[in-house]
Amino acid sequence: MSSSSLIGLLATAVLLNASAFAQPAKKPTQRAAKASPAAPVPEVQLTPGQLEAANRVLTGSADCEFRQTVQLTAIDGRAGHFKLVFGKLSYTLVAQETTTGAVRLEDRKAGVVWLQIPAKSMLLNTRVGQRMVDSCVHEQQRFAVAPANSSLGIEEAPSEPSEPTVPGAPTVLPGPPAPTVPTVPTVPTMPTAPTAPAAPTVPTDTPSVPDPEPAPPPAPL
Numbered sequence: 001m002s003s004s005s006l007i008g009l010l011a012t013a014v015l016l017n018a019s020a021f022a023q024p025a026k027k028p029t030q031r032a033a034k035a036s037p038a039a040p041v042p043e044v045q046l047t048p049g050q051l052e053a054a055n056r057v058l059t060g061s062a063d064c065e066f067r068q069t070v071q072l073t074a075i076d077g078r079a080g081h082f083k084l085v086f087g088k089l090s091y092t093l094v095a096q097e098t099t100t101g102a103v104r105l106e107d108r109k110a111g112v113v114w115l116q117i118p119a120k121s122m123l124l125n126t127r128v129g130q131r132m133v134d135s136c137v138h139e140q141q142r143f144a145v146a147p148a149n150s151s152l153g154i155e156e157a158p159s160e161p162s163e164p165t166v167p168g169a170p171t172v173l174p175g176p177p178a179p180t181v182p183t184v185p186t187v188p189t190m191p192t193a194p195t196a197p198a199a200p201t202v203p204t205d206t207p208s209v210p211d212p213e214p215a216p217p218p219a220p221l
Helices: 003-022 048-054 139-145
Strands: 060-063 069-074 081-086 089-096 103-107 112-116 121-125 130-136
Touching: 048 089, 081 103, 081 112, 089 112
Parallel strands: none
Antiparallel strands: 060 069, 069 081, 081 089, 089 103, 103 112, 112 121, 121 130
16 A cells, blocks of 8 residues: 555544544433422311401501511402512411400411501511511501591691890700709698586675665754
């Protein structure tokens, strides 16, 4: 075999190997895992007391401390169940019976309680014993904390304007309060001695003596 034929065979082999490496590698195929459907939440049979408490729940938006907001909505088709959204947190709450008259919604799985009283509401974490957010006021709760005068339509009288301050005038500070004079105790009044009864009048039996007759005039000389 001539040298030229050998060189041609080597070139052909090199080209075949290069074309083999140039082919893209096939990516391994993976089957996507199918997400298993979430288990349905079992329906809880509520007592008449729980249903009565659910009727007193204030749904909607409540403005809380530090400009935070809590959104509470009733779940359709599930009496006594509510969805509470606080920031990025969401809970499913169930109305509970109470003896104090307050409205209590609880998510026992998450350990969260929504407590509603006439003046405000608060969100509690019962597992750590802390308040998650406080001073949440619903629109209807604002009427409970409003002053009594405003509810009766009575407006407060405007305060009298203070006298203007003269620039450069010395500030007169109020003096110390006058000392309190101790009160002299009252001397008790002595009881008055009873008056002795008057002595009875003794009748006199001495007869009255008639006046003597005048003496006759002297005889003339």
